[in-house]
Amino acid sequence: MEYEESMLSPHLTFPAQLSQPMAITNVAVVPMDRNRVLPDRTVVIDDGFIKTIGPSSSVSTVGMSTVDGSNRYLLPGLADMHVHYWTPGESALFLANGVTLVRNMAGAPFHLELQRKIRQRELPGPHIVTTSPIIDGWDSGMRTWLAADGPDAARRITGRLAERGYQQIKVLNSLSLEILQAICSQASLDGLRVTGHCPDVATFQQAIDVGMSSFEHLTGIWKGHLPEGQELPGLHHLSLDVIEAVAEGVDEDAIRRLAHDMAMKDVWNCPTLVVLRNMHDPQDEGINSPRLSHIVRHVPRAGLRTWAELDPSSLNFPYQRWRDAWYRRNDVLERIVGILHEEGAPLLVGTDTSVRLVVQGFSVHEELANFTAAGMTPYEALRCATTEPARFLGQSEVWGTVAEGKRADLILAPGNPLDSIETLRDLEAVFVNGFHFTRTDLDSLLDRQAALDSLVDFAEPEVGRGATSVASTFEGAWSEREGGCEVGRVTFSHRTLPNGEWIIEESHVFEQGLIFDFGGVQRHTVKLRLNLDLTIQEASLREETWVGESHAVLTLNDKLAYHHKRIDEDGYEWKENLGSRPLLPDPTLALSVVPLLVRHAQNHDRGEAELACRLRQGRAEIVVLRIQQADAQTETEGDESYAWKAVVERGDEKTVWEYTFSCDGEVSKITCGPKTFVPVA
Numbered sequence: 001m002e003y004e005e006s007m008l009s010p011h012l013t014f015p016a017q018l019s020q021p022m023a024i025t026n027v028a029v030v031p032m033d034r035n036r037v038l039p040d041r042t043v044v045i046d047d048g049f050i051k052t053i054g055p056s057s058s059v060s061t062v063g064m065s066t067v068d069g070s071n072r073y074l075l076p077g078l079a080d081m082h083v084h085y086w087t088p089g090e091s092a093l094f095l096a097n098g099v100t101l102v103r104n105m106a107g108a109p110f111h112l113e114l115q116r117k118i119r120q121r122e123l124p125g126p127h128i129v130t131t132s133p134i135i136d137g138w139d140s141g142m143r144t145w146l147a148a149d150g151p152d153a154a155r156r157i158t159g160r161l162a163e164r165g166y167q168q169i170k171v172l173n174s175l176s177l178e179i180l181q182a183i184c185s186q187a188s189l190d191g192l193r194v195t196g197h198c199p200d201v202a203t204f205q206q207a208i209d210v211g212m213s214s215f216e217h218l219t220g221i222w223k224g225h226l227p228e229g230q231e232l233p234g235l236h237h238l239s240l241d242v243i244e245a246v247a248e249g250v251d252e253d254a255i256r257r258l259a260h261d262m263a264m265k266d267v268w269n270c271p272t273l274v275v276l277r278n279m280h281d282p283q284d285e286g287i288n289s290p291r292l293s294h295i296v297r298h299v300p301r302a303g304l305r306t307w308a309e310l311d312p313s314s315l316n317f318p319y320q321r322w323r324d325a326w327y328r329r330n331d332v333l334e335r336i337v338g339i340l341h342e343e344g345a346p347l348l349v350g351t352d353t354s355v356r357l358v359v360q361g362f363s364v365h366e367e368l369a370n371f372t373a374a375g376m377t378p379y380e381a382l383r384c385a386t387t388e389p390a391r392f393l394g395q396s397e398v399w400g401t402v403a404e405g406k407r408a409d410l411i412l413a414p415g416n417p418l419d420s421i422e423t424l425r426d427l428e429a430v431f432v433n434g435f436h437f438t439r440t441d442l443d444s445l446l447d448r449q450a451a452l453d454s455l456v457d458f459a460e461p462e463v464g465r466g467a468t469s470v471a472s473t474f475e476g477a478w479s480e481r482e483g484g485c486e487v488g489r490v491t492f493s494h495r496t497l498p499n500g501e502w503i504i505e506e507s508h509v510f511e512q513g514l515i516f517d518f519g520g521v522q523r524h525t526v527k528l529r530l531n532l533d534l535t536i537q538e539a540s541l542r543e544e545t546w547v548g549e550s551h552a553v554l555t556l557n558d559k560l561a562y563h564h565k566r567i568d569e570d571g572y573e574w575k576e577n578l579g580s581r582p583l584l585p586d587p588t589l590a591l592s593v594v595p596l597l598v599r600h601a602q603n604h605d606r607g608e609a610e611l612a613c614r615l616r617q618g619r620a621e622i623v624v625l626r627i628q629q630a631d632a633q634t635e636t637e638g639d640e641s642y643a644w645k646a647v648v649e650r651g652d653e654k655t656v657w658e659y660t661f662s663c664d665g666e667v668s669k670i671t672c673g674p675k676t677f678v679p680v681a
Contacts, residue, residue, distance in 0.1 A: 012092055012448055014124050015441050017434050021046040023061040024410075027069025029053065030417060031402040032076050032386050035379040037416065043074060045408035048121075048434035053404055067436070072428055073416050075382070076402055077101065077126075077409040079389035080364050082216060082270050082350025085111065085128065088546050089452060090353070090360045092445035093298055094126045097361030098424060100409035100432040101389065101399070103350070104130040105196075105216070106144040107166050109568035114547045116570065124435040127409070129393060131195065132158075132166035135183060137174030139651075143619070148175065151182035158183050162190035164572060167393075171196040173219070173237070177206060184211025195268075198223075200237065204258060214268040214392075216350070217276065218333050221269075222246045225254040240322050247328035255336055259343035268346045268392055271337050273370040274363050275352035277330050280323060282313040286357040295362050297450040302511040305483050307356045309674070338375040347371070348392060349385035365425050378421040409433070477680040478591070478670065480510060487511045490677065492592035501537070502530040506590050522546060526615075528590055534600055535582035536562075539589065541615045545569060552615055556582060562613070564620040578620055583613040586625055587646050587657045591677070594627070594659055595667055598644045601627045612648070624649040630658060641668060 022045050029038040042059040044052040052059055077100025083090075085104045094102060104111050107130040115128045132146075135157060139147035148154035158169055169187045171180060171194060180202065184194045188211060195214035198207045203224040204215065215221070219237055226232075226245060235242050262269070278286060287296045287304070296304075313319050340347060349371065351363035364385065371381035390400025399407040410431040415423035430437040437445075473495045480488030488510030495503040507525045522544055529538040539554040548569040555563050562578040585593050612625035630643035646657040660669040670677035 012088065012445060014445075015435060015437060017121055017124075018045075018065075018436055021051065021064045022067065022436060023059070023064045024067045024069045024074060024412070025061060026056050027072050027074045027412070028416070029402050030073050030075035032379075032382065033401045033403070035377075035418065037073070037418065041074075043069075043402070043410075045410075045431060048408055050402065050404050050406050050408045050410075053402070067412070067429065069412065071414075073413045073423075074402060074410055075413065075417060076386040076400055077411050077430065077432060078364050078385045078424070079103070079349065080351055080353070080361075080385075081348040081389050081392070082272050083353045083360070084355070085114075086354070087300070089298075089300065089449045091123060091126065092449045093360035093362070095124065095361070095430055095432065095437060096442040096445050097364060098411040098427050098430055099126050099361050099364055100411075100430070101125075101127040101129070103168075103389075103393075104128055105170060105352075106134050107131050107170070108133060108144050109164075109550065109570045109572060110545050110547060112165055112570040112572075113545075113568075117547055118433065121434055124437075125409075125432040127433065129167050131168040131170035132161040132164075134170050134172050134196070135161075135175070136172040137176065137179065148179050148183070151178055154179045154182040155186040158186040158192075159190060162187070162192055165570075166192075168192055168214075169194045169196075171199070171212070173197045173200045175199045175201075177202050177210060180207065180212070181210035187211070205261070208262070208265065208267055213266070214270065216270050217272050217352070218269060218336060221255070221258070221336060222250050222332075225251050225258065227251050240318065240325065243322060243325040243329050246332055247325045250332060250336070252335070252339060255339050256343060259340045259345045262340070263344035263346070266346060268348060269337075269340055270348040270350040271333065272350050272352045272367070273330070273334060273337065273374075274366045275355050275358050276333060277327075277370070278358065279352075279356040280312050280326055281357060283308045283311040291366065292357060292359065295359050298446060299359060300452060300511075301485060302487065303354060305485070305487075308483070310356055334370070334374050337371070341371075341374065341376055341380065346388055346392070347384045348389055349381075365422075368421050368424070372421060377418075379418050381421060382417060476592070478667075478677040479680050480508075481676045481678065482674050487675070489680070490591050492590075494592065494596070500532045502528070502534065502596070504528040504530065504585075504590055504593055506592055508591070526590055528585055528593070530585070530593075531582065533582075534584060534593070534596055536585055536613060539585065539613070539615065541589075552620070554578075554613065554615065554620055562620070564615075576620065578613070578622060580611060580613075580622055583611050583622065584625055586612040586614040586623055586648050587672075588614045588648075591657075591670065594644075594646045594657065595661075597625075597627050597646070598659065598661075601644075614648075621650065 024043045027041055029041045040056050041053055042056040078098050079101040080099050081103045082105050083102045084106055085102060111130040117123055118125055118127060133144045135146050135148050146157055148157055169183060169192050171183060180199055187194045193214060194212050196216055198204055198215055198220040204221055232242050232245055286292060349364060349367050351358055351367050353360045353363060368381050371384060372378060387400040390396045399409055408431050411427050412429040413423050414428055417424050428439055475493045477489060477491045479486050490506060490508045492506045505527045509523045524541060524543045526541045531537050537556050541552045543550045550568045552566040557563055560581050562580060564578060565575045567573045587594055608626050610625050612623050614621050614623055626647040628645045628647060630645055640663045641660055643658055643660045648655045657672045659667055662668045
């Protein structure tokens with residue numbers, strides 16, 4: 001077998017794309033058009049599509065490569081309809097488990113470019129469908145999160161996202177019903193489905209009435225359906241009172257009426273039972289459990305560290321009481337899934353990767369088992385991961401069943417999945433997007449992913465080279481550390497020009513942690529031209545992901561306002577104006593600029609609060625920056641040191657960066673939350 005190293009995933013190797021037709025001979029076909037098996041068939045695939053299906057005795061395989069399917073079962077590839085897809089290794093885990101399509105649930109331009117590259121077969125798969133960035137009632141500052149503060153803004157944002165090419169609109173808990181209605185109205189005009197969480201202020205029925213047609217996690221399905229009309233106004237769905245109330249049971253007759261209505265209106269649910277069951281377990285208990293102990297090796301250290309940081313068992317609240325109620329509530333939700341199925345309300349298999357204690361690919365098999373535990377037959381559960389996702393996306397003519405002319409996204413199982421769905425946990429082969437993975441190939445993907453300690457090469461890039469007419473130069477590097485591990489590195493160069501202006505260049509390479517963070521960015525490089533007072537004259541930023549680059553330029557015009565131009569990873573270009581006087585850079589724009597600001601504050605009696613700019617998550621934002629001396633001096637190893645704080649305020653959000661200086665004025669440590677930066681020797 002010929003192998004190719006992917007430029008997108010250099011730590012992974014994939015088999016070469018098929019260059020001639022391939023025949024899978026003597027195989028039992030599970031077409032998934034109904035509950036049946038077609039014995040002793042030969043299936044011919046060519047250029048990623050199914051060309052022929054027929055009795056093995058009647059199909060010629062002359063001139064084709066062949067796969068012996070004797071005593072094997074061929075069926076459509078699986079779909080995970082709720083994932084958060086950020087790193088190249090996720091493709092290995094999905095494919096090794098037979099997942100040939102995913103629906104990404106918090107989109108960014110990164111995902112649009114990834115989608116394009118998969119379509120061009122630069123990466124085998126899985127195929128990706130992506131929602132828009134999340135639209136909510138508050139702004140998290142993340143690239144995958146947008147705030148809509150009124151109906152007009154909601155319609156404007158929704159229209160822009162449709163224009164960008166996102167396939168669905170994702171909404172979350174904090175929206176008002178009026179804003180949700182505006183989103184649904186605009187999405188309908190643009191031909192897009194609105195999916196996500198039912199807003200806290202609405203019942204499922206109210207959300208359906210204004211246009212939502214798909215719900216995630218069953219969040220809030222109990223509202224209006226508790227026994228004896230019990231209500232829990234104004235309480236968050238994760239609060240102890242809510243969890244305990246739902247754990248006592250719901251009005252199942254009312255749920256059944258809702259399910260019947262959803263069936264009549266073709267309104268979908270993606271329950272994600274696997275994440276609901278496991279995401280709040282204690283870290284040690286979770287990763288050492290029978291379900292995870294044998295696969296946790298495939299989770300990179302950044303993921304394990306993030307799981308540990310989000311471990312709720314260490315928080316100051318009645319955890320054990322909350323957890324006991326959580327498990328009883330999950331049993332209620334499993335019964336609700338059974339009711340939805342019985343009433344014909346359509347369901348999707350989704351697992352919410354990469355949330356705590358959920359491992360890509362493997363989690364689909366857990367969710368299939370959860371669906372059978374909820375009362376479905378193996379065939380009925382499998383439909384929710386094959387034919388139903390295709391119908392949900394309006395793509396039933398393209399994939400979802402094994403039929404001539406459809407995409408050859410197929411999996412080869414050692415046993416009949418209609419007898420036991422567990423047979424899909426150990427596949428013989430996967431066919432996707434014109435590629436063929438043998439069991440050896442799939443094991444190799446898993447082994448290489450397990451051997452990967454970090455997705456990041458911390459080798460220091462060169463910055464500040466090739467400058468002319470420089471009065472002075474200062475260079476350095478800081479190691480970014482968290483939980484005892486190096487998780488990033490910052491390399492910087494400062495140059496002063498003869499006219500007193502500053503040229504500052506910085507490169508920050510880092511691991512990815514939280515599921516919505518950074519939009520896939522692995523390195524960002526910034527170049528600043530600063531005036532004598534350290535305000536920005538020009539800033540340029542390049543963000544590199546494993547699928548491409550984005551570029552942003554911020555320039556100060558003659559009217560003392562900034563113009564921001566950005567080209568995203570998918571090539572989309574957009575512009576905006578920042579109506580402001582000259583701004584300072586904040587630490588997220590240039591970590592190494594703060595010592596200059598401290599020196600300037602010491603020498604020029606600078607006021608405490610000033611306006612600054614940051615380019616973060618694809619946005620140019622104005623923030624308030626305060627450079628303040630820390631409360632007290634410290635002594636470290638006998639040498640006197642002192643500390644200053646850079647306090648960044650954006651609305652109610654406040655971030656504090658503390659810089660510790662040695663007695664000679666050099667930075668000895670920087671801290672911000674759990675992260676620490678120390679000089680590289």
